[in-house]
Amino acid sequence: MLSQKSAETVRATLPAVGEAIDTITDLFYRKLFTAHPELLRNMFNRANQSAGTQRQALAGAIAAFATALVEQPGVRPDALLRRIAHKHASLGVSAAQYPVVHRHLAAAIAEVLGDAATEEVTAAWDEVYWLMANSLIETERRLYAEQGVLAGGTWRPWEVVEKIRETADVVTFRIRPADGRPAPAFKAGQYVSVQVELTDGARQSRQYSLTNAPGATVRSFAVKRVAGGADPAGEVSGHLHDRVHEGDRLTVSAPYGDVVLEATDAPLLLASAGIGCTPMVAMLEDLADRGHQGPVVAVHADRSPADHALRADQERLVAKLARGTGQVWYERPEGDWPAERTGRVDLSGIEIPDGVQAYLCGPLPFMRSVRTQLLERGVHPSAIHYEVFGPDLWLAQGDGGDR
Incomplete structure (x- = not known):
């Protein structure tokens, strides 16, 4: 004070x-x-x-x-x-x-x-x-x-055991500890920092959400290539896409992040857009592993089916839930795709259960839109939680509600 x-x-x-x-x-x-x-x-x-x-x-x-x-x-x-x-x-x-x-x-x-x-x-x-x-x-x-680390000592070496091409611009890395120590515990929704040494000698770090359930020993995270190449905007994602392969080592932090899925059977809404699907996949896998009995509504928006990373994982995990439903919107759909699922996410036709806890991740305009729709449907601001990749401009502006 x-x-x-x-x-x-x-x-x-x-x-x-x-x-x-x-x-x-x-x-x-x-x-x-x-x-x-x-x-x-x-x-x-x-x-x-x-x-x-x-x-x-x-x-x-x-x-x-x-x-x-x-x-x-x-x-x-x-x-x-x-x-x-x-x-x-x-x-x-x-x-x-x-x-x-x-x-x-x-x-x-x-x-x-x-x-x-x-x-x-x-x-x-x-x-x-x-x-x-x-x-x-x-x-x-x-x-x-x-996390059992000294202040500032968050970094450990991890080995890349698999590199999976998800879409033209998204790659999943599966990694395991390279120092023989157990993988640190984490909660669904958390992220790690990945540090790489670039060609100019700089050590730059970026944060990537873990896409596993908390019990996994081998961890996974997905990286979307950011436009910019060697420019600062894309220097780390480009390095990971082009220069890191199976058998290589990465310097990775312990897991952190305050937007996490707590153990509950409350109704849930998981809304994502683009690469914002990554923490949602971890949450869905955690819910499936725990046998979550409450309703779960998974909503996702993307540019097209070809751009939709981890789509098969999302569909498989929603299907495993006792009361899971999934809805997808594409800006540029392919084939026979319903008009009401084309363009931006519209929750007007989606049943929002009483007492829902909502988790949002994606570009700021997407999250603003979904949050506004939820508020209009009577969802309390404290029940809407969001994750931001990069500097949190939303919370700093004072209109983001609770997380």
Whole structure:
């Protein structure tokens, strides 16, 4: 909780900081990477930095956290913090890195605000930063402990035992531990970070959802080739598609992620689009293994049948469920395909059971649309959970509800 004096100062300066926050975060990253270029090469996602999405997410997260502190004193925005902490843990972030971030962020705030950055203002925003940072440090410490690893020591070598071509631009990798130790436990819906060394020597990491049920020893994840090739946008997916083969080794983190399927017989809606099907396949397999008796509605949207990765797995697993149903929409269907399943997902003809828990994964416009339809059907916001690949621009904007 902010001190009363700092709360008053933050409340008074929040409009000015909010207006300048994009400029502040842009300058912060430039200062950070000038002083520590190794962080951009070996920890931060160069594609997100190039596109500006990481800057937008950081700006939104700071503004959302500060707003929550002054508008709801005593109530910590745990959803925001959990999402960030899981991502940090998957990348091996350590407590020692937070003072480095603070140094450059504080310098950026002072430079952008100029004379408005008085000693009182600086002290108040320092308090905001350390409330957020210390909460993240504690959450990340707990996450590392749960996985039995030291802070920052999340990485292990894994061997590729099979590489499966799913579609023209999606490949599944099946991997097992290469160090002889047991595979770490995980929950359906979680992801791992996969780190590769690129041709320029940089070590870049990306997150991929596991597609197995939690009991699996050999783990699987699917990689969609991102347009861009050697450009930052596609450098890791391109490397994995073109340069990693059976028998090779990958550096993989322990599993993390806060959008997970808990043990329940409640009605479920699993809605995905494109490569967002990956955590849903893990959830479906987990439900089938546990003999889930409640209704499960699996909804998927894709460009065409040829682009629909893991389609056979989704159909097989839905069929194994006692009360499972599946519906698919294609933008460009092939053959005799019903008109009501062409184009974008429309839930108006889908029965939504009372008490449903909904899980969404896919592009942000898709998830916004499905969430809006569910809210209009009376589903409570707290029952709608979503997973985002990349910086969470939705939650930072404050309209994503619960996860």
